[in-house]
Amino acid sequence: xxxxxxxxxxxxxxxxxxxxxxxxxxxxxxxxxxxxxxxxxxxxxxxxxxxxxxxxxxxxxxxxxxxxxxxxxxxxxxxxxxxxxxxxxxxxxxxxxxxxxxxxxxxxxxxxxxxxxxxxxxxxxxxxxxxxxxxxxxxxxxxxxxxxxxxxxxxxxxxxxxxxxxxxxxxxxxxxxxxxxxxxxxxxxxxxxxxxxxxxxxxxxxxxxxxxxxxxxxxxxxxxxxxxxxxxxxxxxxxxxxxxxxxxxxxxxxxxxxxxxxxxxxxxxxxxxxxxxxxxxxxxxxxxxxxxxxxxxxxxxxxxxxxxxxxxxxxxxxxxxxxxxxxxxxxxxxxxxxxxxxxxxxxxxxxxxxxxxxxxxxxxxxxxxxxxxxxxxxxxxxxxxxxxxxxxxxxxxxxxxxxxxxxxxxxxxxxxxxxxxxxxxxxxxxxxxxxxxxxxxxxxxxxxxxxxxxxxxxxxxxxxxxxxxxxxxxxxxxxxxxxxxxxxxxxxxxxxxxxx
Numbered sequence: 208x209x210x211x212x213x214x215x216x217x218x219x220x221x222x223x224x225x226x227x228x229x230x231x232x233x234x235x236x237x238x239x240x241x242x243x244x245x246x247x248x249x250x251x252x253x254x255x256x257x258x259x260x261x262x263x264x265x266x267x268x269x270x271x272x273x274x275x276x277x278x279x280x281x282x283x284x285x286x287x288x289x290x291x292x293x294x295x296x297x298x299x300x301x302x303x304x305x306x307x308x309x310x311x312x313x314x315x316x317x318x319x320x321x322x323x324x325x326x327x328x329x330x331x332x333x334x335x336x337x338x339x340x341x342x343x344x345x346x347x348x349x350x351x352x353x354x355x356x357x358x359x360x361x362x363x364x365x366x367x368x369x370x371x372x373x374x375x376x377x378x379x380x381x382x383x384x385x386x387x388x389x390x391x392x393x394x395x396x397x398x399x400x401x402x403x404x405x406x407x408x409x410x411x412x413x414x415x416x417x418x419x420x421x422x423x424x425x426x427x428x429x430x431x432x433x434x435x436x437x438x439x440x441x442x443x444x445x446x447x448x449x450x451x452x453x454x455x456x457x458x459x460x461x462x463x464x465x466x467x468x469x470x471x472x473x474x475x476x477x478x479x480x481x482x483x484x485x486x487x488x489x490x491x492x493x494x495x496x497x498x499x500x501x502x503x504x505x506x507x508x509x510x511x512x513x514x515x516x517x518x519x520x521x522x523x524x525x526x527x528x529x530x531x532x533x534x535x536x537x538x539x540x541x542x543x544x545x546x547x548x549x550x551x552x553x554x555x556x557x558x559x560x561x562x563x564x565x566x567x568x569x570x571x572x573x574x575x576x577x578x579x580x581x582x583x584x585x586x587x588x589x590x591x592x593x594x595x596x597x598x599x600x601x602x603x604x605x606x607x608x609x610x611x612x613x614x615x616x617x618x619x620x621x622x623x624x625x626x627x628x629x630x631x632x633x634x635x636x637x638x639x640x641x642x643x644x645x646x647x648x649x650x651x652x653x654x655x656x657x658x659x660x661x662x663x664x665x666x667x668x669x670x671x672x673x674x675x676x677x678x679x680x681x682x683x684x685x686x687x688x689x690x691x692x693x694x695x696x697x698x699x700x701x702x703x704x705x706x707x
Contacts (some may be wrong), residue, residue, distance in 0.1 A: 209247055209267040210616070212571060215706045217290040219530075220270075220568050222280045230287030236297055242289065243301035249293050250308045253285045261285050264308050266315065269569050269596065273311050281565050323595060329517040408450050412506060415449025416485040419458075423482045431471050436462040453507030457481055468664070476689070480639055497586040501637050504585055516594050520579035523547035525554065526618040527570045528644055528684035529695025529706065534562060541566045544644035544686060544695065545580075545591075546618060553644045554580055554591040569593075572696055573704025575616075587636040589643070616702040620648030620682050623658040630687055643687045644695075649680040652694070657683060663691035672697055675705050 221227040233253055236242070240260055242251035247268050252260040255276065263274040263285040272286040282290075292298050304312075422442060426434060439461045446455035458481065464473050487494065487502045494502065525545040532541050538559055545554040558567040570576070570593075579595040582588040621629070626645045633640050650658025652672045662669065672694050675681065686693040694707045 210574075211296070212290070212294050212574070213703050214291065214294050216571055216573050216704060217287060217294050219572055219706050220282055220290070221287055222282075222565055222568070226280055226282075226284055226287065229284035230291060233284055233288035234291035234295075236292065238288070239292070241305075242292065242298050243304065244293060244298045245301055245304050248304055248308060248312065249289050249298055250304050251285075251289050251292075251298070253288070262307060263289050264304075264311060265290060266312065268598065270571060271315065271569065279565075282568055326516055326594065329513060332517075411449045412451045413489065415446050415451050416454065416488050416506075418449075419446065419454065420482060420485045423478050423485075426478065427475075431474055434461075434465060434474065436465070451506050453505050454481065454484060455507070457484075473690075484639060495586075497584070497636070501585040501587070501639070504583070505639050510583065512592065515581050515583055515592050518581040518584075520581050520594050521547070521550065521552065521591075522577075522579045522597075523549050523552070524575050524577050525580065526575050526646075526684075527572050528618070528646065529572050529686070530570070531686065531693070531695070532566070537562050539564075539566060542642075542686075543567075543570045544684070545570075546644060546646055546684075548575070548619070551619075553589060554582070555589045555642075555644070556593060557590055572706055573698075575618075585637065587633050587640065589640075617682050617698045618646050618684070620646035623647060623650060623660050626660070626687070641688060644684065645687050645692075646682065646684050648682045650683055651678065651680050652676050652683070657685065657692050657694060661691040663688055663693045666691065666693050669694055669707060671705070672707055675699055 218227050218230070221230060239251045239253050242249075244250070248264060248266050250262075250264040252262055255261045261274060261276045263272075263276075263283075265272055265282075265286055272282040274281075274283045274285045276283055276285055278284070289298070303309075419442065439458055443455040443459040446452075446458060457477070461474065461477055464470055464477055467473055484502065484505055487498070488506055491499045491502050525547055528544040528546055530541060530543040532539055534540075539562055541558045541560075543556040543558075545556065546552070547554070556567075556570060560566045576593075577597040578593050579597075580591040581594045583590045626647055629645070630643060633643055647658050647660075652658075652669055654668050654673075655662055657669075657672075672681075672683065675697055681697050683694055684696045686695055696707060697705050699705055
């Protein structure tokens with residue numbers, strides 16, 4: 208039996224504000240000629256403009272959505288309206304679902320079995336063929352953890368019909384992963400490319416980053432005030448031509464830094480980090496294996512989704528802490544933050560979609576999933592893919608003691624001091640880390656701080672969080688950034704997730 212979600216959790220699944228409004232319009236019992244739930248699946252028949260009702264179903268274990276309506280949005284308003292009814296205890300329990308629902312579920316189960324078989328075959332092939340296994344130095348076993356005392360530890364696809372199911376992982380793109388260079392400098396070779404082709408790319412990247420180092424030296428020598436947006440645009444284009452898209456993406460974002468308050472210090476910080484990356488690439492042969500992988504990741508060398516999925520899985524009960532969508536250059540990126548109950552490991556599930564296209568909605572903030580995750584390689588692995596979901600079961604008790612008075616279902620957290628220790632460890636492993644998920648326990652929010660830690664300038668005055676707190680300490684999931692914390696989710700006195 209899946210624990211009932213709150214209204215906030217359901218509405219957070221909507222692709223846009225208009226879908227939220229439309230869903231509330233159909234979230235009335237009178238709109239549905241049939242509705243029911245078997246505990247793991249919701250289904251219903253909603254009256255539409257035609258003679259035949261729309262058939263909507265939601266597999267709560269993923270979740271995955273199906274609807275016979277022609278909407279290109281998913282979850283569509285009918286699936287969301289059915290979920291809103293269910294969250295308000297307006298969907299009666301039934302022993303069995305109609306045939307069209309069971310056929311849909313059977314089809315999904317069959318596709319999942321085939322996908323798991325392909326994944327097992329790929330893992331077998333990669334582990335038995337010399338030189339083809341994905342390199343993930345620093346990877347911890349499934350019981351590993353992340354933190355200052357664990358220096359060796361590692362830090363979801365379309366469904367049938369018109370709605371998305373689970374398993375849509377992050378797509379490719381700059382910074383998506385890394386492959387090593389031939390000759391053992393980082394492990395492995397570029398897929399589909401011989402050593403000669405790979406060597407040509409490394410020569411181009413090296414030349415582009417050498418130009419970047421000279422450009423940065425000139426900028427510091429001449430003064431930051433002379434920096435202009437067209438300078439960064441031109442440099443970014445030359446870095447793309449040099450086949451270093453990861454660095455080009457960082458440079459192209461410098462114009463936004465120039466527009467921020469206190470930009471001189473921020474711009475100098477960004478220059479220093481980009482310069483450090485260029486130097487690290489030049490000296491990558493002398494770096495430890497995990498750090499060399501991180502440098503290639505940041506530079507923009509790709510690793511395929513299949514290679515990541517074929518890596519060692521980490522099974523845990525993962526708390527879905529929150530998500531953030533960001534649009535740039537007509538592309539929307541969705542960051543979903545997870546944290547393992549047993550391992551304490553953080554994870555980032557990253558997905559992309561063009562503007563107006565649906566994003567992965569398979570991870571519901573405030574829920575806990577039993578799943579295998581596979582991580583992209585690096586010094587402080589964070590980005591991951593959902594390789595396999597297991598049947599929903601209650602999460603086990605956290606290894607650390609739950610503070611008195613904390614409702615069940617609230618994820619375990621750490622103190623602000625322990626959180627700072629973890630961030631310090633992460634930055635020591637990967638100095639280019641831009642964000643990291645934390646769960647803080649026993650913290651009181653203020654207008655510009657959370658438990659004494661500064662908030663991101665755009666997160667100042669978190670009135671909803673302050674209202675839930677009422678001056679009392681809370682457990683808060685937040686995204687750490689160099690500019691401060693971005694609160695994601697908190698939990699009220701009854702253990703209900705409140706999305707911020």
